Amino acid sequence: xxxxxxxxxxxxxxxxxxxxxxxxxxxxxxxxxxxxxxxxxxxxxxxxxxxxxxxxxxxxxxxxxxxxxxxxxxxxxxxxxxxxxxxxxxxxxxxxxxxxxxxxxxxxxxxxxxxxxxxxxxxxxxxxxxxxxxxxxxxxxxxxxxxxxxxxxxxxxxxxxxxxxxxxxxxxxxxxxxxxxxxxxxxxxxxxxxxxxxxxxxxxxxxxxxxxxxxxxxxxxxxxxxxxxxxxxxxxxxxxxxxxxxxxxxxxxxxxxxxxxxxxxxxxxxxxxxxxxxxxxxxxxxxxxxxxxxxxxxxxxxxxxxxxxxxxxxxxxxxxxx
Amino acid sequence: xxxxxxxxxxxxxxxxxxxxxxxxxxxxxxxxxxxxxxxxxxxxxxxxxxxxxxxxxxxxxxxxxxxxxxxxxxxxxxxxxxxxxxxxxxxxxxxxxxxxxxxxxxxxxxxxxxxxxxxxxxxxxxxxxxxxxxxxxxxxxxxxxxxxxxxxxxxxxxxxxxxxxxxxxxxxxxxxxxxxxxxxxxxxxxxxxxxxxxxxxxxxxxxxxxxxxxxxxxxxxxxxxxxxxxxxxxxxxxxxxxxxxxxxxxxxxxxxxxxxxxxxxxxxxxxxxxxxxxxxxxxxxxxxxxxxxxxxxxxxxxxxxxxxxxxxxxxxxxxxxxxxxxxxxxxxxxxxxxxxxxxxxxxxxxxxxxx
Amino acid sequence: xxxxxxxxxxxxxxxxxxxxxxxxxxxxxxxxxxxxxxxxxxxxxxxxxxxxxxxxxxxxxxxxxxxxxxxxxxxxxxxxxxxxxxxxxxxxxxxxxxxxxxxxxxxxxxxxxxxxxxxxxxxxxxxxxxxxxxxxxxxxxxxxxxxxxxxxxxxxxxxxxxxxxxxxxxxxxxxxxxxxxxxxxxxxxxxxxxxxxxxxxxxxxxxxxxxxxxxxxxxxxxxxxxxxxxxxxxxxxxxxxxxxxxxxxxxxxxxxxxxxxxxxxxxxxxxxxxxxxxxxxxxxxxxxxxxxxxxxxxxx
Numbered sequence: 006x007x008x009x010x011x012x013x014x015x016x017x018x019x020x021x022x023x024x025x026x027x028x029x030x031x032x033x034x035x036x037x038x039x040x041x042x043x044x045x046x047x048x049x050x051x052x053x054x055x056x057x058x059x060x061x062x063x064x065x066x067x068x069x070x071x072x073x074x075x076x077x078x079x080x081x082x083x084x085x086x087x088x089x090x091x092x093x094x095x096x097x098x099x100x101x102x103x104x105x106x107x108x109x110x111x112x113x114x115x116x117x118x119x120x121x122x123x124x125x126x127x128x129x130x131x132x133x134x135x136x137x138x139x140x141x142x143x144x145x146x147x148x149x150x151x152x153x154x155x156x157x158x159x160x161x162x163x164x165x166x167x168x169x170x171x172x173x174x175x176x177x178x179x180x181x182x183x184x185x186x187x188x189x190x191x192x193x194x195x196x197x198x199x200x201x202x203x204x205x206x207x208x209x210x211x212x213x214x215x216x217x218x219x220x221x222x223x224x225x226x227x228x229x230x231x232x233x234x235x236x237x238x239x240x241x242x243x244x245x246x247x248x249x250x251x252x253x254x255x256x257x258x259x260x261x262x263x264x265x266x267x268x269x270x271x272x273x274x275x276x277x278x279x280x281x282x283x284x285x286x287x288x289x290x291x292x293x294x295x296x297x298x299x300x301x302x303x304x305x306x307x308x309x310x311x312x313x314x315x316x317x318x319x320x321x322x323x324x325x326x327x
Numbered sequence: 328x329x330x331x332x333x334x335x336x337x338x339x340x341x342x343x344x345x346x347x348x349x350x351x352x353x354x355x356x357x358x359x360x361x362x363x364x365x366x367x368x369x370x371x372x373x374x375x376x377x378x379x380x381x382x383x384x385x386x387x388x389x390x391x392x393x394x395x396x397x398x399x400x401x402x403x404x405x406x407x408x409x410x411x412x413x414x415x416x417x418x419x420x421x422x423x424x425x426x427x428x429x430x431x432x433x434x435x436x437x438x439x440x441x442x443x444x445x446x447x448x449x450x451x452x453x454x455x456x457x458x459x460x461x462x463x464x465x466x467x468x469x470x471x472x473x474x475x476x477x478x479x480x481x482x483x484x485x486x487x488x489x490x491x492x493x494x495x496x497x498x499x500x501x502x503x504x505x506x507x508x509x510x511x512x513x514x515x516x517x518x519x520x521x522x523x524x525x526x527x528x529x530x531x532x533x534x535x536x537x538x539x540x541x542x543x544x545x546x547x548x549x550x551x552x553x554x555x556x557x558x559x560x561x562x563x564x565x566x567x568x569x570x571x572x573x574x575x576x577x578x579x580x581x582x583x584x585x586x587x588x589x590x591x592x593x594x595x596x597x598x599x600x601x602x603x604x605x606x607x608x609x610x611x612x613x614x615x616x617x618x619x620x621x622x623x624x625x626x627x628x629x630x631x632x633x634x635x636x637x638x639x640x641x642x643x644x645x646x647x648x649x650x651x652x653x654x655x656x657x658x659x660x661x662x663x664x665x666x667x668x669x670x671x672x673x674x675x676x677x678x679x680x681x682x
Numbered sequence: 683x684x685x686x687x688x689x690x691x692x693x694x695x696x697x698x699x700x701x702x703x704x705x706x707x708x709x710x711x712x713x714x715x716x717x718x719x720x721x722x723x724x725x726x727x728x729x730x731x732x733x734x735x736x737x738x739x740x741x742x743x744x745x746x747x748x749x750x751x752x753x754x755x756x757x758x759x760x761x762x763x764x765x766x767x768x769x770x771x772x773x774x775x776x777x778x779x780x781x782x783x784x785x786x787x788x789x790x791x792x793x794x795x796x797x798x799x800x801x802x803x804x805x806x807x808x809x810x811x812x813x814x815x816x817x818x819x820x821x822x823x824x825x826x827x828x829x830x831x832x833x834x835x836x837x838x839x840x841x842x843x844x845x846x847x848x849x850x851x852x853x854x855x856x857x858x859x860x861x862x863x864x865x866x867x868x869x870x871x872x873x874x875x876x877x878x879x880x881x882x883x884x885x886x887x888x889x890x891x892x893x894x895x896x897x898x899x900x901x902x903x904x905x906x907x908x909x910x911x912x913x914x915x916x917x918x919x920x921x922x923x924x925x926x927x928x929x930x931x932x933x934x935x936x937x938x939x940x941x942x943x944x945x946x947x948x949x950x951x952x953x954x955x956x957x958x959x960x961x962x963x964x965x966x967x968x969x970x971x972x973x974x975x976x977x978x979x980x981x982x
Binding site: 365444445541542544546547549550551553554557558561562565566568569570572573 | 724725726729732733736740743744747750751755756759760763764767768769772775776779780783784787873875876879882883
């Protein structure tokens with residue numbers, strides 16, 4: 006019976022997205038948490054982004070079955086998630102709140118969570134040790150959680166989410182309050198989980214960190230879905246804001262004179278300090294294609310070319326801070 | 328310079344002194360407390376006894392003016408306060424007012440304790456739970472300012488239902504009496520009522536604050552509070568009950584089958600003058616202080632004069648409270664106050680001692 | 683400086699035959715033990731300790747100041763008036779009010795909700811742990827009280843032991859009923875403390891003492907019936923034997939000596955057990971449909 010469930014879920018993963026939100030709304034009295042959200046989260050690592058109050062935590066709580074949608078349906082691994090505790094075997098959640106059974110040691114806490122997931126005694130013991138090693142907490146596992154630093158607490162929280170080897174992981178702001186070393190370690194762990202075939206949804210508002218983990222993002226604002234997909238694809242679709250391309254060239258003023266007459270150049274700014282130019286254009290691909298020809302024809306050596314806003318921060322700024 | 332810096336500008340004025348700094352905490356806490364719908368309902372319900380007090384005082388004022396309006400109430404007043412008081416209401420004015428204020432304050436004490444149960448547990452326990460103490464002590468706020476501010480919150484609410492209604496009911500009583508001598512007779516009563524209200528508010532408030540500082544879970548604080556009130560009261564009842572039964576049996580054994588109600592009542596009243604058992608109950612201690620401040624027992628004794636001597640003690644036994652020395656209760660309340668202050672001193676740590 | 687292990691380490695050792703159903707006995711047993719451990723922690727024990735020593739302390743105090751009081755009278759006052767009227771409801775309120783609400787306030791309830799355990803199963807297991815704790819504490823409380831009352835008195839060993847066991851059973855039944863009821867209230871409202879106090883003071887404390895039908899809806903009434911029908915409350919006085927319970931509990935034994943107008947022993951026990959089951963089941967059903975708000979805003 007239970008192996009049938011696993012096979013069915015494994016098959017469903019191949020054909021369906023991991024998480025499906027179908028016209029989901031969630032409100033708390035007069036406060037709208039999620040507003041008519043339709044979303045399909047694919048397998049792999051996905052970043053869930055948005056400013057404070059965007060609805061990220063609400064989305065994760067809906068996806069893990071802690072909240073019931075006021076409208077619509079939420080499905081994870083092909084199954085409805087509300088009141089479906091059996092599905093929790095395949096889901097792991099690293100919650101945002103800094104809450105533990107403070108009187109336990111790190112080992113006891115993760116071991117208890119393993120046992121609560123249904124692992125038998127020896128398996129729970131082994132899984133606890135394995136997971137604590139994986140998150141780098143083996144050295145501190147016998148200390149009380151009360152005495153842990155913020156980074157240790159985040160690692161321990163991640164350990165309890167991993168201990169039962171779930172297929173889907175939801176991480177709610179896992180990097181909050183951690184020092185740079187712990188942050189780097191946790192990001193490595195998340196990348197490794199993705200490479201091991203697990204599906205991970207990471208919620209954060211620290212853009213450059215999410216960007217370094219995954220290019221696939223979901224962007225929320227005021228409870229609505231603003232954008233989803235690859236960062237670059239999203240950027241390309243933002244017509245309202247022209248692309249910013251930076252060119253570094255010693256003879257930047259002569260280059261500027263050549264560029265200013267072109268139709269595809271919408272704006273030009275001189276970066277005297279860097280000996281470069283910032284070009285605004287709505288057709289970046291065509292512009293890139295024409296650069297070699299221009300350089301040869303005019304004898305201009307362009308030392309560096311990069312896009313100033315082909316990144317998550319720019320996407321976030323354009324779509325959210327309107 | 329013609330162009331001025333729009334960035335951060337350090338405050339270079341004078342800071343207000345510490346004298347009223349605690350009021351900021353009190354004001355904010357009272358504002359938050361009044362937002363609670365249940366607290367507002369409780370405050371509203373707690374004013375019903377105040378309306379009744381004002382009504383009785385008004386009726387007595389009308390009685391003093393021989394008004395026809397209170398004719399339907401004469402029978403009730405006679406049965407409550409005795410026929411002689413109705414015949415000469417001015418002579419018994421202070422006694423009737425005393426008894427009315429006494430019962431009013433007894434009733435409002437219960438409401439106050441319930442109100443403290445609603446607003447009190449969160450005051451310090453929530454600050455401890457959410458680590459809010461650094462928010463206070465990282466500013467020029469001393470521990471005493473913090474404690475006074477919290478005490479201000481927790482005494483404001485009982486004061487709203489203890490002191491304010493007393494004053495308003497008193498004014499109504501004056502208005503309906505239209506006799507200037509009433510101020511001379513009853514002003515002391517008003518002062519004592521206000522003082523009693525303050526004793527209840529400060530004593531109970533301090534105790535609740537101390538309990539609130541002992542736990543980060545406000546539900547446990549509420550349960551501690553209940554344990555002190557309920558269990559203490561029941562323990563006192565059990566102890567008194569056992570003692571009473573023993574006295575009755577002893578009396579019956581000595582007197583044979585002749586049972587004299589008034590003799591039993593006299594013995595009971597005499598025994599209550601040295602009975603320490605009610606001290607175990609916090610509410611009984613508060614009540615004893617109230618009796619002493621207001622002089623309720625003396626008023627009942629005066630009102631019982633119309634009864635034959637052999638019936639007075641039976642009458643008084645039903646109505647007067649414990650008669651043990653009031654300073655026993657005062658000592659208990661002072662000890663609890665001191666203990667509460669010590670607990671607060673230990674539990675509320677300033678910033679340099681916080682982890 | 684600690685660092686994560688490399689990606690080339692051996693795969694996860696989770697037992698692949700792990701049960702994915704709702705009724706993993708391992709998970710439920712762990713939750714039961716976790717709840718018991720939670721009850722062992724914190725300052726709650728100080729209050730419990732004071733409460734539990736109080737009846738025994740009271741008995742010793744009374745014996746010291748009034749040494750000629752009959753033990754049976756003292757037993758009635760403390761074991762059958764004080765404990766069931768005040769202590770048992772308070773103990774039940776302390777534990778059952780915080781069953782889920784404490785976890786929610788501490789924000790640790792998330793760790794339970796994301797495990798493969800149905801919410802109703804979580805509730806029932808926590809209730810079971812609460813009942814275990816309160817019944818054990820009640821047994822300890824009652825035993826200590828009996829020791830304080832009868833220690834040093836005439837040798838009545840076996841009968842006192844029997845009465846003690848009977849009292850423990852009756853109190854256990856009462857505390858189970860209170861826990862199930864307050865547990866249901868805690869699922870329905872956050873203000874379980876206020877509701878619990880009003881119920882204990884007004885309904886159980888005042889209305890239950892009235893010789894009217896309302897007392898049929900109180901736990902204390904059935905507790906008294908069971909006690910009255912099981913134990914003997916006739917004590918010798920200077921004026922002959924008196925049934926101290928009948929007067930105190932408003933049983934009119936003059937017109938109805940066998941209390942035929944009142945439920946029989948089996949009926950009373952059945953009512954308490956069935957009502958406890960009903961409260962527990964109702965609370966479990968409500969719990970399964972409830973959302974537990976941890977971080978996101980509560981409904982208005």
